[in-house]
Amino acid sequence: GAGVSQTPSNKVTEKGKYVELRCDPISGHTALYWYRQSLGQGPEFLIYFQGTGAADDSGLPNDRFFAVRPEGSVSTLKIQRTERGDSAVYLCASGGIIGGELFFGEGSRLTVL
Amino acid sequence: DAKTTQPTSMDCAEGRAANLPCNHSTISGNEYVYWYRQIHSQGPQYIIHGLKNNETNEMASLIITEDRKSSTLILPHATLRDTAVYYCIVRGGTSGTYKYIFGTGTRLKVLA
Numbered sequence: 255g256a257g258v259s260q261t262p263s264n265k266v267t268e269k270g271k272y273v274e275l276r277c278d279p280i281s282g283h284t285a286l287y288w289y290r291q292s293l294g295q296g297p298e299f300l301i302y303f304q305g306t307g308a309a310d311d312s313g314l315p316n317d318r319f320f321a322v323r324p325e326g327s328v329s330t331l332k333i334q335r336t337e338r339g340d341s342a343v344y345l346c347a348s349g350g351i352i353g354g355e356l357f358f359g360e361g362s363r364l365t366v367l
Numbered sequence: 368d369a370k371t372t373q374p375t376s377m378d379c380a381e382g383r384a385a386n387l388p389c390n391h392s393t394i395s396g397n398e399y400v401y402w403y404r405q406i407h408s409q410g411p412q413y414i415i416h417g418l419k420n421n422e423t424n425e426m427a428s429l430i431i432t433e434d435r436k437s438s439t440l441i442l443p444h445a446t447l448r449d450t451a452v453y454y455c456i457v458r459g460g461t462s463g464t465y466k467y468i469f470g471t472g473t474r475l476k477v478l479a
Contacts, residue, residue: 258410264373284464285466287432287466289469295471296452296454296469296470297405297411298469299466299467299468299469299470302465304468309465310449310466312466313466323476327464338397345410345411347410352385352465353399353458353465355413355416356403356413356467357413358411358412359410360409361410
């Protein structure tokens with residue numbers, strides 16, 4: 255498919271474990287965004303990339319959260335020492351031009367037990 | 368970034384126009400207004416955006432007041448498939464950042 259792909263679609267882990275969530279953006283899109291969404295809330299901004307660099311990471315809640323995009327395409331959101339409060343749907347979006355439409359994936363649902 | 372205020376929920380009869388308001392009284396001159404919607408269990412979907420002129424596309428119309436402090440998204444003929452949460456976003460455009468801050472949105476229910 256030509257859309258934004260996120261894997262895994264569901265992840266269940268135990269408190270304290272390390273988790274990686276992957277995002278494959280639409281080919282050629284230079285902008286990539288990560289959001290997380292808790293039940294009944296709107297998506298919460300975490301970080302966005304323009305190419306390989308993080309243009310704005312002001313939404314990352316603490317230093318347990320880290321994201322990379324080494325080749326300017328696929329991105330990985332990494333969460334260390336997971337906590338129950340990290341349980342949410344993590345959404346990825348990509349965009350082709352600055353200020354243009356964002357295309358969202360279906361999300362990765364993370365459950366921390 | 369400018370904050371937006373939207374009603375928590377709205378109902379609309381199928382086939383009628385749905386008018387969703389948004390207040391953004393602190394918007395600055397270079398900030399755009401974006402609308403996205405999220406159908407249950409899916410990622411948000413772009414609808415439309417604008418700066419100061421009214422905009423129309425195949426999905427909706429966006430009416431922005433002259434002082435830009437509020438806007439209205441219009442779905443001209445709502446269908447049951449338009450039931451979703453609608454988010455009004457003022458895109459941060461200062462200091463070269465382009466983050467989109469979502470609020471809690473308006474839950475639109477289209478009634479048969």
